[in-house]
Amino acid sequence: MLDMDHATNKNFTFVTGRRKYLLFTDITGYGEITPILSSLDEQNLLYMVYYFNEFSSNHDLKTYLSQQKMGTYIYASGNWNSIISFVKTAEKAGFTEEELQIKGIGERILRVFCSRCYAINVCKTSKEMVCQSCGQSLSVSNHYSRRYDAYLGYTILN
Ligand SMILES: [Zn+2]
Numbered sequence: 001m002l003d004m005d006h007a008t009n010k011n012f013t014f015v016t017g018r019r020k021y022l023l024f025t026d027i028t029g030y031g032e033i034t035p036i037l038s039s040l041d042e043q044n045l046l047y048m049v050y051y052f053n054e055f056s057s058n059h060d061l062k063t064y065l066s067q068q069k070m071g072t073y074i075y076a077s078g079n080w081n082s083i084i085s086f087v088k089t090a091e092k093a094g095f096t097e098e099e100l101q102i103k104g105i106g107e108r109i110l111r112v113f114c115s116r117c118y119a120i121n122v123c124k125t126s127k128e129m130v131c132q133s134c135g136q137s138l139s140v141s142n143h144y145s146r147r148y149d150a151y152l153g154y155t156i157l158n
Pocket of ligand 1: 117119131133134
């Protein structure tokens with residue numbers, strides 16, 4: 001799983017020298033995209049803008065992203081659910097952290113797997129939390145389990 005923590009409160013940085021730019025957004029994220037659009041226009045660079053919902057499924061999105069050539073760079077901004085889903089798909093299509101920037105808007109909700117009692121907790125952005133099922137203090141890791149569709153929460157010794 002790509003590390004998404006760095007993206008939470010960081011503004012987009014304009015990256016030059018790429019073959020093509022793909023911008024993905026929604027109504028909440030569009031304001032974050034506009035400065036990048038201006039820079040791309042000023043420098044006459046090739047780009048495409050999409051709304052997340054233009055792709056009817058993650059499969060369609062993955063197919064589209066897989067067809068992109070080397071040197072394609074992605075900016076994605078929108079609500080957290082769209083961003084998390086988008087990043088998972090982009091990763092499957094072969095994109096790495098060096099090839100995209102993301103910015104989530106609003107509240108980020110995470111699913112966290114308790115490594116003690118195996119319960120799935122739902123929480124907001126946090127480094128530490130208490131399992132609602134067993135009361136264990138957990139450290140929320142960046143380790144994402146596809147099997148549980150959740151981040152692993154490691155037990156903290158009190
Ligand atoms: Zn627990």
